[in-house]
C-alpha cells in the first residue's frame with residue numbers, strides 16, 4: 001500500500017498508460033480521479049476499479065479547456081479536501097491522426113498545431129496552474145508528467161507533438177526547481193514505444209510485431225511498465241528525486 005489514502009488525479013486514465021496507472025495506484029490504496037474526455041472509457045476504468053473494491057472517481061474533462069480543469073479541481077477538493085498526486089498523462093497522438101495532422105512542420109496547419117499544443121502542453125499547464133496553489137498550501141505534493149522520447153530527441157513525422165513533449169520536459173525542470181521549497185516533487189517519464197491505442201496503427205503500418213528491433217530489449221513496452229515507473233515516482237520510494245527526466249524506453253535512447 002504505497003499510496004494509502006493519497007488522492008491522485010490521472011489525466012487520460014481511460015486508456016493505455018493512464019488506465020494502467022489508475023489501476024495500479026488504486027491497488028496501492030490511492031483514491032484515483034480519472035480525468036478523461038472519452039466518457040465510455042473513463043466510466044469503464046472507474047467501474048473496474050470500484051468492482052475491485054478500490055476507490056475511483058471519473059470526471060469527464062477536456063484538459064485543454066480551463067473551465068473543465070477548474071471544475072475538476074473544485075469537485076476533487078469538495079470530495080476529498082486535498083490533492084496529493086497529479087499525473088499529467090493525457091495527450092493526442094497518432095490515434096487521432098484523422099482529427100489532427102501528425103506531420104512535419106511544413107505540413108501541419110496552424111489549427112492542428114494549436115490543437116495539439118493546446119492539449120499536449122497547455123493541458124498539463126492548466127492542471128498545474130490550478131493544482132499547484134493547493135499543493136503549496138498543503139506544503140506537499142507530487143507531480144509526474146508524461147512526455148516521450150520525442151521530447152528528448154528529434155523523431156520525424158509529428159512535429160507539433162514533439163514540440164509539446166519538449167515543452168513538458170522543460171516545464172518539469174522549472175517546476176521542480178521552483179517548488180522543492182514547498183515539498184513538492186516534479187518528475188517526468190519519457191516512454192519509448194508502448195503498446196497502446198495511441199500507436200496501434202503505426203505499429204501495424206510499419207509491420208512492427210512484438211519482436212521489435214528498434215530498441216535493445218527487442219520489444220515494445222507494455223502500459224503496465226509505465227505505470228510501475230509512475231508508481232515509483234509517485235511514492236516515497238523516490239523521496240529524494242525531483243526534476244528527473246526518466247526514459248522508460250527499452251534502452252532506445254542508448255542507441
Ligand SMILES: NC(=O)c1ccc[n+]([C@@H]2O[C@H](COP(=O)([O-])OP(=O)(O)OC[C@H]3O[C@@H](n4cnc5c(N)ncnc54)[C@H](O)[C@@H]3O)[C@@H](O)[C@H]2O)c1
Nearest residue numbers: 012015016017037062063089090091148191193194196198
Ligand atoms: N504509446 C506510446 O508509444 C507513447 C510513447 C511515448 C509517449 N507516450 C505518451 O504517453 C501518454 C499516454 O498515452 P497512451 O500511449 O496511453 O495513449 P492512449 O491514446 O491510449 O491514451 C491517451 C488518453 O488521453 C485521453 N485524452 C486525449 N486528449 C484528452 C483531452 N483533451 N482531455 C482529456 N483526455 C484526453 C484519450 O482519450 C486517451 O484515453 C501520452 O502523453 C503519450 O503522448 C506514448
